[in-house]
Amino acid sequence: MTTQPLTERIAAASGASVDLAAYERAGGYTAARQALTTMTPKEVQDLVKKANLRGRGGAGFPTGQKWSFVPFGEAAGPGHKYLVCNADEMEPGTFKDRYLMEFDPHLLVEGMVIAAYAIGADRAFIFLRGEYHGCARALKRAIAEASAKGYLGANAFGSGFSVELAPHLSGGRYICGEETALLNALESRRAQPRSKPPFPPASGAWGRPSVVNNVETLCNVPAIVRNGADWFVGLGRGADAGTKLFGVSGRVKRPGLWELPMGTPIREILDVHAGGMQDGYKFKGLLPGGASTDFLVEQHLDLAMDYGTIQAAGSRMGTGTMTVIDDSVCIVDLSRNLQHFFAQESCGFCTPCREGLPWLEQLLADLEAGRGQPGDLDVIATNAQLIGTPGNTFCLHATGAIEPLASAMKYFRDEFEAHIREHGCPLRTAEAAAAGGR
Amino acid sequence: MPTTTDTQELIAALTPEETAEIAAEIAHVPEPASAMIEALRIVQRHRGWVSDQSVVAIARMLGTSTAEVDSVATFYNLIFRQPVGRHVVMYCDSVSCYVMGCDQLRVALQEKLGIEPGETTSDGRFTLLPIVCLGACDHAPAMMIDEDLILDAAPQKLDAVFGRYT
Numbered sequence: 326m327t328t329q330p331l332t333e334r335i336a337a338a339s340g341a342s343v344d345l346a347a348y349e350r351a352g353g354y355t356a357a358r359q360a361l362t363t364m365t366p367k368e369v370q371d372l373v374k375k376a377n378l379r380g381r382g383g384a385g386f387p388t389g390q391k392w393s394f395v396p397f398g399e400a401a402g403p404g405h406k407y408l409v410c411n412a413d414e415m416e417p418g419t420f421k422d423r424y425l426m427e428f429d430p431h432l433l434v435e436g437m438v439i440a441a442y443a444i445g446a447d448r449a450f451i452f453l454r455g456e457y458h459g460c461a462r463a464l465k466r467a468i469a470e471a472s473a474k475g476y477l478g479a480n481a482f483g484s485g486f487s488v489e490l491a492p493h494l495s496g497g498r499y500i501c502g503e504e505t506a507l508l509n510a511l512e513s514r515r516a517q518p519r520s521k522p523p524f525p526p527a528s529g530a531w532g533r534p535s536v537v538n539n540v541e542t543l544c545n546v547p548a549i550v551r552n553g554a555d556w557f558v559g560l561g562r563g564a565d566a567g568t569k570l571f572g573v574s575g576r577v578k579r580p581g582l583w584e585l586p587m588g589t590p591i592r593e594i595l596d597v598h599a600g601g602m603q604d605g606y607k608f609k610g611l612l613p614g615g616a617s618t619d620f621l622v623e624q625h626l627d628l629a630m631d632y633g634t635i636q637a638a639g640s641r642m643g644t645g646t647m648t649v650i651d652d653s654v655c656i657v658d659l660s661r662n663l664q665h666f667f668a669q670e671s672c673g674f675c676t677p678c679r680e681g682l683p684w685l686e687q688l689l690a691d692l693e694a695g696r697g698q699p700g701d702l703d704v705i706a707t708n709a710q711l712i713g714t715p716g717n718t719f720c721l722h723a724t725g726a727i728e729p730l731a732s733a734m735k736y737f738r739d740e741f742e743a744h745i746r747e748h749g750c751p752l753r754t755a756e757a758a759a760a761g762g763r
Numbered sequence: 764m765p766t767t768t769d770t771q772e773l774i775a776a777l778t779p780e781e782t783a784e785i786a787a788e789i790a791h792v793p794e795p796a797s798a799m800i801e802a803l804r805i806v807q808r809h810r811g812w813v814s815d816q817s818v819v820a821i822a823r824m825l826g827t828s829t830a831e832v833d834s835v836a837t838f839y840n841l842i843f844r845q846p847v848g849r850h851v852v853m854y855c856d857s858v859s860c861y862v863m864g865c866d867q868l869r870v871a872l873q874e875k876l877g878i879e880p881g882e883t884t885s886d887g888r889f890t891l892l893p894i895v896c897l898g899a900c901d902h903a904p905a906m907m908i909d910e911d912l913i914l915d916a917a918p919q920k921l922d923a924v925f926g927r928y929t
């Protein structure tokens with residue numbers, strides 16, 4: 326059986342998007358047919374639980390367990406239930422979901438049909454980034470093709486189960502990736518996170534039971550149904566099951582994306598797949614899974630990329646797409662770039678995030694421009710701690726913003742101090758200064 | 764920004780085509796106001812931006828207030844409440860593109876177009892805007908013109924790229 330359930334069809338299509346015929350030739354939609362016509366929703370949930378599928382959007386919550394929180398029958402009350410695919414891939418450094426949706430859109434559609442059946446949802450949405458026009462075209466075509474075949478819509482596969490699937494193109498904003506902000510955005514409200522509890526399975530889209538799952542998570546479901554839980558567990562190299570799309574960007578020889586066993590060591594991803602550092606550049610550190618994950622450095626390179634291992638090292642696997650930082654990059658200015666992003670993308674609802682993040686960005690810009698004062702690093706550290714402590718802000722946006730900053734100050738403290746001592750950036754050449762960091 | 768509040772213009776603010784497209788979106792959601800972002804995107808696709816008149820017209824069609832529509836329209840960065848050029852050029856300034864030289868790309872774009880981010884060229888051809896991560900980090904720096912993703916956007920490629928947009 327395959328060891329690359331997410332990408333094997335894409336590899337075979339050599340650059341083209343996998344169409345319905347190719348998808349079905351490779352066994353596509355047999356899993357959905359099997360689930361809807363021979364299994365109960367509870368059996369599908371239990372299978373996915375047993376497979377130990379965990380959320381691929383970054384949080385790693387067990388998918389089958391999330392599904393099991395959704396009420397059925399009278400407990401669900403009258404009205405729709407919703408499945409929402411979080412396809413708002415906006416975590417900087419992340420480029421995995423776009424690839425899946427653009428090149429194998431039927432995989433997501435099939436995964437969503439099965440997931441909707443497992444939670445009894447009769448309405449499903451793909452919450453898609455506004456900039457992902459290629460994905461929107463591919464998904465609309467796939468939805469139309471699947472509907473025409475009777476795999477979607479009323480009485481799917483003749484099973485008696487019905488689900489409508491529609492894409493929603495976002496108006497833009499990173500905070501839409503937070504699942505309750507996403508639900509507000511789906512309802513065409515301002516994308517401010519909601520108070521939790523209640524969690525979406527109890528009260529989600531339009532106040533109804535809802536599940537929000539990441540693209541890659543849902544794309545794993547068809548092969549689990551087809552090949553079984555034991556097969557999926559066996560794909561992983563460590564404690565976590567399945568494969569993972571790992572990516573590397575930055576100054577490596579071959580930036581890219583690869584479907585590898587969960588638990589593949591970082592060094593193997595960097596050296597074997599990404600080809601190591603480009604000539605003339607040295608490895609300095611990396612963000613393991615997006616802008617909101619703590620830096621890892623040389624001492625961490627032999628760690629396995631799985632949820633528990635990376636968390637134990639003080640970071641998060643996040644989306645599994647790493648950004649490599651080389652020795653030509655100033656860590657202070659990089660931190661300023663990151664804080665600029667988080668300050669800009671704060672929804673503005675609560676004060677520590679709305680006011681604190683721009684202030685941190687300004688302090689970092691001052692350091693970079695040579696206006697740093699003794700004591701600035703303590704001010705940054707204190708405020709980073711206040712802003713970044715979960716519970717001090719309404720959602721985890723600010724917490725995520727502080728992860729790369731606090732870890733940068735931990736691993737590269739001397740570089741921060743040098744900016745104050747030398748009244749500016751030691752790395753910055755006159756030419757770079759003329760080009761201007763912002 | 765136009766300031767007219769002429770009633771005829773308000774009523775005429777949505778074309779039959781726009782009205783039909785918005786009505787189709789309303790069918791997917793439990794209440795008309797839940798199609799607001801789609802409505803804003805539809806109007807913008809036809810006109811390039813969302814005017815005050817369009818905000819009023821959308822509010823009327825969806826049965827909600829203009830303040831509500833404007834609060835949503837101004838929250839989302841892909842909804843333009845000011846006129847833009849015929850083509851919108853967005854360069855990614857997030858972390859992977861930063862590492863791969865998006866600052867140099869931005870400077871080249873500014874020089875080539877003769878404008879700052881947030882501005883439109885005097886011939887109305889291009890508007891330049893920063894954008895967050897475009898999900899193409901293995902081909903950084905990345906940029907987008909209208910609906911086209913442009914990979915490995917080296918400054919020396921810009922002349923050839925711009926030639927495709929008139």
